[in-house]
Amino acid sequence: MTFARPDHIGDPDTLPRMPAWVTSTRAETLEDVAFLSGAALNHLHLVLGHEAVPQALLRDRLALRAAEACVGFSGRSERLGELRDAVHLLRPGDLPGPAGETYLAWRHVVERPVSIKALGRALPSLDPGQIAAWLDAGKDAPVTRAAMVLETVLREVPRADAAGLILADAALAQALGWDHVVPLLAAALKRADLRKQGDDLRLACHRALVSSAVEAVRLSADLAPRAAHLKAVAPKLRAKGAGDAVEMLLTRDAVAPSTLPLPDRAARRLCERLVALGAVRELTGRDTFRLYGL
Structure with a gap:
């Protein structure tokens, strides 16, 4: 189905909150x-x-x-x-x-x-x-x-x-x-x-x-705000294929640099750049075989 969308609905701050009584009612x-x-x-x-x-x-x-x-x-x-x-x-x-x-x-x-x-x-x-x-x-x-x-x-x-x-x-x-x-x-x-x-x-x-x-x-x-921030910093990325890489990060739980549409070194540098910009997180805590996502 197609959801109806009010004019302000692209703003992550307008996400409706779950009513408290839904979780507090026994x-x-x-x-x-x-x-x-x-x-x-x-x-x-x-x-x-x-x-x-x-x-x-x-x-x-x-x-x-x-x-x-x-x-x-x-x-x-x-x-x-x-x-x-x-x-x-x-x-x-x-x-x-x-x-x-x-x-x-x-x-x-x-x-x-x-x-x-x-x-x-x-x-x-x-x-x-x-x-x-x-x-x-x-x-x-x-x-x-x-x-x-x-x-x-x-x-x-x-x-x-x-x-x-x-x-x-x-x-x-x-x-x-x-x-x-x-x-x-x-x-x-x-x-x-x-x-x-x-x-x-x-x-x-x-x-x-x-x-x-x-x-x-x-x-x-x-x-929602994480995705908005990633979209906001995307224009700062100069690497060829960065737009497709951002799209992958916006649609997948985790991404390995080797799967991004860039050479290996460029992919790793892009991920590190996005981490520095606060746009994505490194999900494993490892120095190698890293995975990235929102």
């Missing part, structure tokens, strides 16, 4: 928690329509957090930094490993508008017809649809946690009229929640979406 019943998740999702919808929010970057960073959660559900210990390394430091011919494959699946999901074809690219082990059938398993309101899809996938393929959560988020996005999948459920659900069914799973999903929508709004508020 709710126990399914009806009350559903009300709070609806309010949180509606507020997130407004934020996603804000021009100042670098939406591709936001989705990519949320994808990293979703992947970390899914890797944890599978019993593995890789955290955010290790997942970044597993994907961004791959050399031609290298395999990303199980954790890296999970992260790549989430990244592929958020890159393109949600569709059966896009989901099939992200989940190549699944038949597109099966993906479509699972998405059709969800009925009624958006969160109920997402919960039903998750329950159906995990009932039929009990260990397919990542696939079930990806498809649940896809069902949620479709129900809300969003063009792209926004990873929300995985990072806020617990492993035990994935074994729940019916109203218990719906309640867990509503609670997770309150938490994850609040976090997505907070992350949007953090990224």
